[in-house]
């Protein structure tokens with residue numbers, strides 16, 4: 001039998017998605033010895049790769065371009081309307097949002113475009129526009145408020161992942177609100193039967209010398225007069241160092257951007273890889289495997305490693321990451337913390353114990369208690385027990401494991417992960433664990 005390797009750290013982060021990685025990087029920057037345990041990629045790797053922070057809750061449906069608010073103002077509005085949302089629970093600490101976003105932009109600088117004062121409005125394959133406070137460099141040129149001329153949606157001949165005509169028709173609706181004219185074209189990337197390629201296979205096929213350039217030349221040949229930028233499917237390379245977006249744009253002769261991705265998401269995989277590169281560069285020890293343990297100060301097992309740390313950040317995600325599971329009732333499986341669900345003005349453990357089917361509503365636009373179920377925390381991000389008291393000394397939580405937000409669909413998922421990861425990581429780095 002292999003004897004366990006004993007590892008001591010100041011901070012143990014459980015979870016390797018956006019929240020866990022940002023928590024680990026923030027704690028490391030504050031001088032802590034940090035170990036991060038992660039089982040697998042979670043929701044971060046499935047995301048569009050663009051960072052939603054706070055869609056303006058006062059914007060009318062279909063009018064996102066008018067809601068060009070800076071993220072903190074939009075988050076404050078959202079917090080006033082949704083008292084369970086982590087932005088509301090944080091109280092005054094919500095004011096750290098710009099600092100947390102700047103931190104994420106800095107540690108992920110090779111991947112992310114420099115932020116603007118307003119969100120960028122990025123196009124989905126369905127022709128809708130989504131606000132993003134931060135986005136990948138490969139997505140930035142598609143900002144609907146910044147395109148100088150017409151926007152050309154370039155479908156790849158034979159590729160079934162994008163109906164360029166549908167996307168362009170959808171984007172045309174934003175013209176009256178400050179968006180560009182949109183056209184659809186079809187181009188042949190010269191890669192053979194692309195209809196059979198999955199997104200990551202297409203992305204890899206564009207990386208070798210000549211492939212990105214051929215796509216760029218095909219786009220150039222198809223451009224209508226007055227084109228200001230081209231949108232392509234989100235397949236511009238898996239490895240940023242292959243510089244596929246830059247090479248396609250150089251050959252096309254105009255700015256080229258990826259549309260936002262649906263699952264499976266090449267930009268989501270790129271985001272996850274960039275987080276892992278940042279952790280390695282910062283000297284965070286990453287251990288691979290499912291963590292089992294009883295909480296801060298007690299030994300926890302991850303594979304053959306026995307890790308002891310006085311402060312933990314639980315960043316285990318929601319249903320995708322495995323931070324909340326349904327075994328009869330909704331449960332937090334690592335420490336057995338109570339999961340709460342909210343319905344109208346009622347919130348609590350009792351709701352989370354109801355059958356899952358009774359926690360969803362028929363109207364998709366209405367509140368869905370199941371989708372916002374998670375841990376309840378105080379303003380210091382300390383998980384609360386069933387009586388509303390901090391569950392354990394030195395324990396913090398961040399990201400999608402927190403309840404009160406519909407992380408996959410309300411446009412705040414990665415923003416909450418960045419802000420709460422940043423605050424939890426910094427708090428955990430301090431020996432007292434608090435302010």
Ligand SMILES: Cc1cc2nc3c(=O)[nH]c(=O)nc-3n(C[C@H](O)[C@H](O)[C@H](O)COP(=O)(O)OP(=O)(O)OC[C@H]3O[C@@H](n4cnc5c(N)ncnc54)[C@H](O)[C@@H]3O)c2cc1C
Pocket residue numbers: 014015016017018019020037038039040041042043044045046047048049050051052053263289290291292315316317318320321322323334398399400401407408409411412413414415417
């Ligand atoms: C399909 C989809 C698309 C989305 N698109 C967007 C988008 O475009 N923009 C946006 O802003 N948000 C989006 N979201 C929401 C956003 O992706 C999530 O809110 C965010 O990624 C959550 O990050 P996280 O770090 O909290 O969790 P995750 O990324 O899920 O990470 C959880 C981590 O915890 C680990 N873990 C769990 N249990 C254990 C254990 N016992 N031991 C060790 N490790 C463990 C997992 O392996 C994983 O590494 C989307 C979500 C989904 C599901």
